Amino acid sequence: xxxxxxxxxxxxxxxxxxxxxxxxxxxxxxxxxxxxxxxxxxxxxxxxxxxxxxxxxxxxxxxxxxxxxxxxxxxxxxxxxxxxxxxxxxxxxxxxxxxxxxxxxxxxxxxxxxxxxxxxxxxxxx
Amino acid sequence: xxxxxxxxxxxxxxxxxxxxxxxxxxxxxxxxxxxxxxxxxxxxxxxxxxxxxxxxxxxxxxxxxxxxxxxxxxxxxxxxxxxxxxxxxxxxxxxxxxxxxxxxxxxxxxxxxxxxxxxxxxxxxxxxxxxxxxxxxxxxxxxxxxxxxxxxxxxxxxxxxxxxxxxxxxxxxxxxxxxxxxxxxxxxxxxxxxxxxxxxxxxxxxxxxxxxxxxxxxxxxxxxxxxxxxxxxxxxxxxxxxxxxxxxxxxxxxxxxxxxxxxxxxxxxxxxxxxxxxxxxxxxxxxxxxxxxxxxxxxxxx
Numbered sequence: 001x002x003x004x005x006x007x008x009x010x011x012x013x014x015x016x017x018x019x020x021x022x023x024x025x026x027x028x029x030x031x032x033x034x035x036x037x038x039x040x041x042x043x044x045x046x047x048x049x050x051x052x053x054x055x056x057x058x059x060x061x062x063x064x065x066x067x068x069x070x071x072x073x074x075x076x077x078x079x080x081x082x083x084x085x086x087x088x089x090x091x092x093x094x095x096x097x098x099x100x101x102x103x104x105x106x107x108x109x110x111x112x113x114x115x116x117x118x119x120x121x122x123x124x125x126x
Numbered sequence: 127x128x129x130x131x132x133x134x135x136x137x138x139x140x141x142x143x144x145x146x147x148x149x150x151x152x153x154x155x156x157x158x159x160x161x162x163x164x165x166x167x168x169x170x171x172x173x174x175x176x177x178x179x180x181x182x183x184x185x186x187x188x189x190x191x192x193x194x195x196x197x198x199x200x201x202x203x204x205x206x207x208x209x210x211x212x213x214x215x216x217x218x219x220x221x222x223x224x225x226x227x228x229x230x231x232x233x234x235x236x237x238x239x240x241x242x243x244x245x246x247x248x249x250x251x252x253x254x255x256x257x258x259x260x261x262x263x264x265x266x267x268x269x270x271x272x273x274x275x276x277x278x279x280x281x282x283x284x285x286x287x288x289x290x291x292x293x294x295x296x297x298x299x300x301x302x303x304x305x306x307x308x309x310x311x312x313x314x315x316x317x318x319x320x321x322x323x324x325x326x327x328x329x330x331x332x333x334x335x336x337x338x339x340x341x342x343x344x345x346x347x348x349x350x351x352x353x354x355x356x357x358x359x360x361x362x363x364x365x366x367x368x369x370x371x372x373x374x375x376x377x378x379x380x381x382x383x384x385x386x387x388x389x390x391x392x393x394x395x396x397x398x399x400x401x402x403x404x405x406x407x408x409x410x411x412x413x414x415x416x417x418x419x420x421x422x423x424x425x426x427x428x
Binding site: 118 | 294296305
């Protein structure tokens with residue numbers, strides 16, 4: 001495997017979304033991994049910080065916003081580029097996510113063009 | 127539309143000829159699907175039962191108005207925000223800073239020629255807004271021009287879908303410059319009011335559009351036949367003011383003919399208006415004469 005391959009952790013409680021995102025990110029030359037909620041994602045980040053995180057908002061156990069706040073205050077937790085990926089489309093919610101340290105924001109439903117555009121926006125591609 | 131009714135190959139060939147003759151755009155053989163879906167929608171709007179009936183009408187009666195509507199529908203192009211990012215970087219880092227000392231205290235005019243649904247000129251407007259403190263005391267006046275079309279109507283309304291606003295537009299720009307309205311996003315009035323949109327008929331005189339310091343015509347050259355390309359570039363040469371710039375796509379060039387621009391690009395695809403008097407080369411004049419004859423023939427038959 002190419003040593004420059006970037007890693008991306010997909011955090012979503014929907015297995016279907018994780019599967020779709022995994023396929024798109026593989027096409028974009030990422031090495032994806034998956035977590036089903038914020039707590040599981042936090043444990044994985046403590047073990048190894050990914051280059052990027054695609055993050056759902058509403059999840060059981062620990063939601064995306066709580067995860068993001070916890071991540072950004074963890075040692076090394078400012079490094080990953082975090083792209084929210086959620087059905088929340090309210091401007092106030094989007095602003096809240098950005099204030100908490102999100103780098104970009106995808107509103108569901110999304111397609112491969114949107115993910116590619118957003119990842120390119122935050123310098124993760126090329 | 128009846129699913130079983132598709133366009134006869136001879137009609138498709140005739141539409142290709144019409145588009146090439148009227149505006150000099152080459153439709154490829156792989157455009158059949160696009161032609162059918164766009165024209166089927168238009169046929170319903172025009173009150174025809176189906177696409178074949180509209181095309182029958184077009185070729186049996188040769189109506190100019192219908193021909194222009196059909197060709198315009200075929201030319202509509204999909205655009206996205208900040209498409210060809212390098213061009214906007216050139217505009218913000220090179221072109222506008224070079225114009226600033228010349229136009230400080232006044233205004234710089236930017237034109238998007240063939241603005242379609244408006245993403246290009248709205249992106250330029252966002253860039254202009256971001257630069258207002260870096261380049262003070264200089265108004266940036268923006269104009270989007272295209273053939274009368276559904277795309278242009280959407281540009282005027284500044285209304286974009288959930289998918290369109292997520293292609294090329296950073297989320298911070300979305301929440302700063304747009305309001306959510308149902309499922310769509312609408313450009314805020316403060317940004318929308320900076321742009322004038324102009325319906326420019328297919329066969330109208332380009333000189334009516336005045337002069338501009340930056341004229342954007344990006345990623346479009348390849349679709350035109352050689353005589354049409356020469357005619358358009360020559361027209362655009364007249365739209366660019368002294369000291370102004372023509373912006374083509376980052377991978378596009380003027381090649382051997384300079385159309386009144388300096389030969390050296392100031393940034394990829396960006397040419398400054400030449401200070402020298404422009405005299406068309408003889409071969410260009412011949413091609414232009416040919417094109418004018420062709421247009422006259424179309425007008426006479428229409």
